[in-house]
Amino acid sequence: MSKTLIRGAKVLGGEPQDVLIDGTVVEAVGRDLSAEGAEVVEAGGKVLLPGLVDLHTHLREPGREDSETVLTGTRAAASGGYTNVFAMANTFPVADTAGVVEQVWRLGQESGYCDVQPIGAVTVGLEGAKLAELGAMHESAAGVTVFSDDGKCVHDAVIMRRALEYVKAFGGVVAQHAQEPRLTEGAQMNEGVVSAELGLGGWPAVAEESIIARDVLLAEHVGSRVHICHLSTAGSVEIVRWAKSRGIDVTAEVTPHHLLLTDELVRSYDPVYKVNPPLRTERDVMALREALADGTIDIVATDHAPHPHEDKDCEWAAAAMGMVGLETALSVVQETMVDTGLLDWAGVADRMSVKPAQIGQATGHGRPVSAGEPANLTLVDTAYRGRVDPAGFASRSRNTPYEGRELPGRVTHTWLRGKATLVDGKLT
Numbered sequence: 001m002s003k004t005l006i007r008g009a010k011v012l013g014g015e016p017q018d019v020l021i022d023g024t025v026v027e028a029v030g031r032d033l034s035a036e037g038a039e040v041v042e043a044g045g046k047v048l049l050p051g052l053v054d055l056h057t058h059l060r061e062p063g064r065e066d067s068e069t070v071l072t073g074t075r076a077a078a079s080g081g082y083t084n085v086f087a088m089a090n091t092f093p094v095a096d097t098a099g100v101v102e103q104v105w106r107l108g109q110e111s112g113y114c115d116v117q118p119i120g121a122v123t124v125g126l127e128g129a130k131l132a133e134l135g136a137m138h139e140s141a142a143g144v145t146v147f148s149d150d151g152k153c154v155h156d157a158v159i160m161r162r163a164l165e166y167v168k169a170f171g172g173v174v175a176q177h178a179q180e181p182r183l184t185e186g187a188q189m190n191e192g193v194v195s196a197e198l199g200l201g202g203w204p205a206v207a208e209e210s211i212i213a214r215d216v217l218l219a220e221h222v223g224s225r226v227h228i229c230h231l232s233t234a235g236s237v238e239i240v241r242w243a244k245s246r247g248i249d250v251t252a253e254v255t256p257h258h259l260l261l262t263d264e265l266v267r268s269y270d271p272v273y274k275v276n277p278p279l280r281t282e283r284d285v286m287a288l289r290e291a292l293a294d295g296t297i298d299i300v301a302t303d304h305a306p307h308p309h310e311d312k313d314c315e316w317a318a319a320a321m322g323m324v325g326l327e328t329a330l331s332v333v334q335e336t337m338v339d340t341g342l343l344d345w346a347g348v349a350d351r352m353s354v355k356p357a358q359i360g361q362a363t364g365h366g367r368p369v370s371a372g373e374p375a376n377l378t379l380v381d382t383a384y385r386g387r388v389d390p391a392g393f394a395s396r397s398r399n400t401p402y403e404g405r406e407l408p409g410r411v412t413h414t415w416l417r418g419k420a421t422l423v424d425g426k427l428t
Helices: 070-079 098-110 134-139 157-167 195-200 204-221 234-245 256-260 264-266 282-294 329-338 345-360
Strands: 003-011 015-024 025-030 038-042 047-050 052-057 082-087 115-118 171-174 227-228 249-255 375-386 406-415 419-423
Touching: 003 375, 025 047, 038 157, 038 249, 047 345, 052 070, 052 329, 070 082, 070 115, 070 419, 082 345, 082 375, 098 134, 134 157, 157 171, 157 204, 157 419, 195 264, 227 256, 234 249, 234 282, 249 282, 249 345, 256 282, 256 329, 282 329, 329 345, 329 375, 329 406, 345 419
Parallel strands: 003 038, 003 047, 052 082, 082 115, 171 227, 227 249
Antiparallel strands: 003 015, 015 025, 047 375, 375 406, 406 419
């Protein structure tokens, strides 16, 4: 088996050390390790993190391969420093059976760039009327542990209760897209001053907050786990904080774009800023950053949502909702959380690798950078600053809100079980 010596890396942002990879595992971490028989990567003070884990990715396959495939999506993931991603169920056909989740899982195995863990649908066809084959998906080769109708809310309280009861039997988790559908009919952006001035239908914060409040109470009643997808408002933060103070088993995620962008950008009418949940206010952004820093929000998840050119390059009302995020997530987190002093790199590793791996039960990921652990690693040049050029993305889609924007940090190397999937910023 091959050996690799990463020389002079700042493990979790600490003092420079050498890290020796032997085959699929980390053999040693220390100073002045022998490079005999090893390929040497000169880290030069770059930050070494455990491979990133994304609990919320849309890979689009099967059915929307014009947007993304498992192969292109996992290449994008490796480019962004990810070694494991969880693929959402809103494909065509929907991933609501053992057969479909196994197909996605096998495609991930074949890609070789990143482990793929399928997320199973909560309800058949994402229609919210009947529970999908949760047990069969869990018992399949894919071993599904996370279930979500993301893109749609499980709006029926009885269905949500039954799902929470069902997954409790095998330690699974329901990940809720918190959006009360009746409160968001015709919504085009965040409801507030900007929507009123632009005359666009508003998506009120209470549409998210009311579902979160209901679901944490259901989780408490059932004694099960619930995870809140792409939390986006200051009010939602307070509900989750209250729920955790009561000992309710709730976790929550925030996307990079909700940590950086606000609804003021919608004044441009550029559909690249159209996303669900919508971009919120500056007050919400600041509350989300603070909540991620203090642990109220557990993780960062990309909600990588690729769309072909024709679905975004059109008038606002007709445009699809969503942004790509795998290849820029770490840079946005550095900009909003590290460079502002809210998190150190150990905190980033916790929010972007350790905790998402724990929530999704991603075996072998989110582990310490220490001897005997799987060599799932990410090397980051934190001193780098550059403008985002989507032409260089590995993703099949280009719908990024950061085009031309200067962001810090660049992933230079990614290793999946000791195999380099990204070397000097280039996919292998």
